[in-house]
Every structure is written in structure tokens, then in C-alpha cells.
Amino acid sequence: MSEEVLIEIFENGIMLFLKVVSPILIISVAVGLIISIFQAVTQLHEQTLTFAPKIIITFLALVLMFSWIMQNLSDFSFELFTYYLGMI
Secondary structure, three states, X not given: OOHHHHHHHXXXXXXXXXXXXXXXXXXXXXXXXXXXXXHHHHOOOOHHHHHHHHHXXXXXXXXXXXXXXXXXXXXXXXXXXXXXXXXX
């Protein structure tokens, strides 16, 4: 296996990671921003008010997007085993 193939595999893996993680991260950041604005407006500075909704909504996003995430991981694994490992 040449260096170019290994670099392509790692590049595809990193792109897949970013593709899978970014929607969940964006949702979490958006919820945190909304809660921070709410706390600034109401002057409520409770730590659990920040943590609990963010963890619940992030978990719900993960549950709702689980099939999409698994499909992407499955496609990458199939591509890896059929194309790249067939070159050995």
C-alpha cells in the first residue's frame, strides 16, 4: 500500500468525522448561545440551567441522527474494505 493511498484513507476518515460530528456540535453551540442570551436577559446565572438543556438536546440530536451517522460509517467501512484493501 503506497503513501498516497494511506493519505487518502486518513483524509476520507477525517472528512467523515467532521461530517458526522459537525451537526451535533452546531446544535450544541446554538443551544448554549440561546441559553446564554436568556441568562443575560433574565440575569439568572444558574449552572444547571446551562448544563441540563444542552446535554438533553445534544442527546436527542444524537438519537435522531444515529441512523444517518451509522449509514455514513457503514459506507466508509464498505469503501475501505472493498476498494483500499482490495489493492493489497
